[in-house]
Amino acid sequence: MESSIDELIEPADEKRDPREGRRPPGGKALLRLQQHLEERGLVEVAQASVERAVADERRNEFDERARAFSAAPPGQASSPAGTDVHAVTAQIAEHYKSVALEEPGPPTGVPTATGPQWRSLGPWTIPNGQTYGSSRVNVSGRVAAIAVDPSNPAHVLCGAANGGVWESFDRGGSWAPRTDYAATLTVGAIVFDPRNPSTVFCGTGEGNWWSWLGAGILKSGNGGTTWSTLCTAPFTGQGFYDLVIDTANTQHMFAATIGGLYVSTDGGVHWTQRRAVQTWSLSITTTEILGACADGLYRSTDGGVSWNPVALPGSPGTFNRLAVSIARSDASVAYAWGANGATAYLWRRAGTAWTAQPIPPGVATGQAWYDWYCACAPDNANQIYLGAIESYRGDLSGNTWTWRTISNKGASGDSIHPDQHAIAFEPGRPDTIYVGCDGGLYRSPDRGITWTSCNNGLVISEFEYLAQNFGSSRWVIGGTQDNGTERWTGSPVWTHVADGDGGDCAINRTTPNTVFHTYYSMSPERSTTGGDFGSWTYLPPPVPAGEGSLFYPPMDASASGGDTIAIGGDALYVSRNNMTSWTRLPFPSAARSSAMYVPNANTLYVGSTDGRIFRTTWNGSAWGAVSALATPRANANMSDILVDPSNSNRLWVTYTTMGGGRVYRSDNGGSSWTDMTHNLPNLPLTAIDVDTWNSNRVWVAADLGVYQTLDGGATWADFSASLPNAFIGDIVFHPHARVLRAGTRNRGVWEIPVDGWMTTPVCGVQWTGSLNPNETKRWFTWGWPATWHMIWTIMPSTVKPGAPELTWTVQVQRADAEYATYWISVQNLTNVPVTFEGRYCILSRY
Structure with missing residues (x-):
């Protein structure tokens, strides 16, 4: 986007x-x-x-x-x-599966009977989401597959790219997740058994992106509510694009995957590969099957045993994407929609002859490998729907096509989010279509003229970065894939605050209304109103032409005061005045920034894609040269850096590169490092945070799960109870609310009270005082986190029967962005001296 x-x-x-x-x-x-x-x-x-x-x-x-x-x-x-790339991906997927299922133990993330549990913060939906048209729309995250129950048109299943299978019984008005603790949440295809719709199949591994995490086929016997593994071989490590069932014999199934075209004759238990070429799309009738493959269109008339090439006039021979659809209303008509390089192709078959057709104006093929589909209207062989970055409807009258862009209405009309991945029709209502895209799921009752968002309750947003306001327990901002930057202030409905690609983000801890976010590349923006939509100012650093960065470069603001913020590419850029001006600091040798931490306004650490870590400090008038510390692990991607807030010599770093250490600790400021990976699973680690009350309590986020150590990294334990098996992009710990938060890809944002929620108040005596007869005095107590909900009481040291001895009032003053001061005025109501205790009661830290 x-x-x-x-x-x-x-x-x-x-x-x-x-x-x-x-x-x-x-x-x-x-x-x-x-x-x-x-x-x-x-x-x-x-x-x-x-x-x-x-x-x-x-x-x-x-x-x-x-x-x-x-x-x-x-x-x-x-x-x-x-x-053999398929052998490599099969090994990777098998390992991820073993971690997710923790065989023979309980699967990662499954709710436990005791201990703190993760809970979802949403987004339940995100209004004002971005489109290419004039209208705004509710969004969620990427949808890769859609299936509508042939026996109940209100019953809809959708598959999120890495967010699992979701079920709705009201045409997408509300949703429930159904595979949160499966071996993988990646979904590429879903299909109902046309003769027994209580049986549903799901091909895991999203062919469009998450293909290497495929773990086979799931099967449901109750319409999609619960699922179990039907088969793994031969699909482990492969992504699905399509699953098709023969209506004449539902034991006869076909699969289109990144690894080829497969056929099953026993209801999907066993499969035979019939073509070893990437296959994207399948279409079937009682007499033929068409398969859209990387080397062209193929046809079978013997149940998928043998396949013959179909001659498409003007075909380039090979494709970056090809989709096929046979008209249900007239099986002699079929369509093929393909892309090779910058050229799009459309063919139509009428009878036995295929002919080239004009394509929709303005079609972009740059992402055809990622967003592409073709579907003929169920009731009209002369009407087709084509997906690319946009969705199009074509209507053929005689020899003339009329094309309508149905996803982007330009100056007027309903628009939906771009990047189109899937389409489905409501049985019995060919006017009603569902489209899945990077923004979620949308339904049209009139063939694409008007649209209704189906994203309420579809909690599948793709968060890669989080930042939070330490002075509020309910304020989080996060960058999402293709859906911009979003903000949470306590409601399950999040606020869309910035368009584009949502990259890294940060908050000025001292002045939390000053907020920063990035798009892709070195593109930071600043808001001074807490990130309100339309309040951002583009303040890029002076990056020389030709200098690179990660797609989402690391950015961080000072963790303990000051106005220092930095962003890293092939050089380090740092500002001491909230991006008003920048200083460029080159690395001592070529490096690309991949991780960053700014522990205070005068110190900055940055890690690189080749495993090194660097530091620069402010000497009072200028930033010192960037210097290299000892390298924890060479030639591996450093993903996060953390400096213990209570011990500046203790540093932690994490790595995503598998096959070696992935979390290291230094107790001497980076002069030497110790591998603390120990019993962690061999998974990429994406983020790290530490308990501000206990330096030996640390959490790391992995591609699957969150893990906790209580002994400074000597041993680790799973800390994922109730957290879905989704990819985790970032974690942040709120030291006052005592919650750890995780941003996931395709399952939104989650949080866990690391000590459990408070079930009884925490009470104590803060001070003792005395008052002369009828005297009034004022006391204050400071340094209380503003997130805490507190009650103050005054209790005489010796309680005497009769009339009240004391009365008091409490005033709250916000001392700074994070802490509150309480002013307590106490009056002696008697004509004798009174001593008393000033007592507090913490009702909640959240």
């Missing part, structure tokens, strides 16, 4: 990044995917993903441009020729 910066420099059909001109082929989604895989050391998977997404003749162009965003350590080798 575009940002306000994008709009200034890009034509609508070809988005650009602010530094490099036109984007590379494959778009921003491919840049993010490549970086995500490189950060985990999965270079061979990243390379294969690019080869599938980008046409050969544009591969060099992509590689050249992608280097400006790469997370791979400099000089990292490409995968050797002949590498």
Whole structure:
């Protein structure tokens, strides 16, 4: 999705990044995917993903441009020729599955009978979400699959890219998650058994993005409410695009995956690979099956045993994406919708002849590998729906096509979020369509003319970064994939505060109304009104032409006072005045920033994609040269840095690169490091935080789960009770509310009271005092966290029967952004001296 910066420099059909001109082929989604895989050391998977997404003749162009965003350590080798990528992804997926299921123990995240539990903060929905049209719309997160119950049109299932299967019984008006603790929450395809709709199948591993986390096929026997694993082989490590069931024999099934075209004759228990070529789309009738593959369109007339190529006039031969649809109302009519490089293709079959057709005006193919579909209207062989970045409806009259852009209405009309992934029709109502995109799920009752958001209660937003206000227990801001930056102030309905891609964010701890966020690349903005929509000012650092960064570069504000904020790319940029002016600090040798921490206004740490850590300090008049500390782990991606707030010599760092240590501790300011990974599972670690009351209590976030140590990293234990098995991008600990928060990809934001919720008040005596007869005095007590809910009482030391001895009033003064001072005025109502106790009672810290 575009940002306000994008709009200034890009034509609508070809988005650009602010530094490099036109984007590379494959778009921003491919840049993010490549970086995500490189950060985990999965270079061979990243390379294969690019080869599938980008046409050969544009591969060099992509590689050249992608280097400006790469997370791979400099000089990292490409995968050797002949590498079996499917074997690599199968091994990765198997490991993730073993961690998620914790066999033979309970699965990660399953609610426990005792101990604190995670709970969802939403977003239940996000109003005012972004579109390319004039209208605004409610959004959630990426939807990759949709299925409508053929026996009950109000019963809808949708699959979030990495948020699991969701079920609705009111046409998307409300939702419930159904696979939160499955081996994987990645979803690529869902299909109802057409003869027995209580049986539903789900192909895991989202082919569009999360393909390497596929864990086979899930099956439900109660319409999608509960699920179990039907099969794993041969799909472990493969992403699904499509699942189709033969209506004449429902034991006969077909699967389109990143690894090929598969057929089952026993209801999905066992599968045979019939084509070993990436397959995206399948369409079936009683007499034929069409399969859209990377090497073209193929047809089978013997139940999928053999496949023959279909000659498409003017076909490029190979595709970055191809979709197919046979008309239900006339099986002699079919459509194929494909992309190769910058060119889109549409063919129509009438009878036995395929002919090329005109395409919708303005179609962008840069992300065809990621967002693409084709579906013929169930009741009209002359009407089709095509998905790309936008959704289109085509109506054929005679030999003339009329094209309508149904997702982007421009100056007037209902618009929906761009980047289209899935479409479904309501049985018995061909006018009603569902579309799934990066913004969630939408329903149209009139073939795309008007739209209703189905995102209320669909808690699948993709958060990668979080920041919070320490003076409030209910204030969080976060960056989301393709849905901008969102803010929570206690309601399950979050506020959309900035458009574009939501990157890293930060808050000035001393003046929390000063808030910062980024889009992709080195693009920070500042708000001085707490991040209200429309209040942001673009204040970029002076990045020289050709200097790169991660897609989402790290940014941080001082953790303990001052107006220092920094952002890191191939150099470090730091401001001491809330981004009003910047200082560029080069690294001592080539490095790309990947992690950052600013413990105070005068000290800054930054980590790199090749595992090094650097420091700079303010000497009173200037920033010192960036100097390298000892390297905890070389040639691995550093994901987070933390300095213990009670001991500036104790540093923690985490890494996402698997196959080695992923959390390290230094007790001497970075002069040496100790690997504290110990019994943690071999998963990427994305973030770390520490308990401000106990330096030996630390939490780390992994691709699956959160883990806690109580002994400074010597041992770790799962800390994920009730947390879904989603990818976790960031964690932040609120020291006063005593809650840990996690931003997940496709399951929103969650929090856990690390000590459990308070069930009884915490009470004590704060001071003792005395008053002369009829005297009034005022006391104050300071340093109380403003988030705490407190009651103050005055109790005479010796209680005498009769009339009241004392009366008091309490006034609250906000001492600073985080703490409150309580002024207690006490009056002696008697004509004798009285001594008393000033007592407090903490009702809640939240």
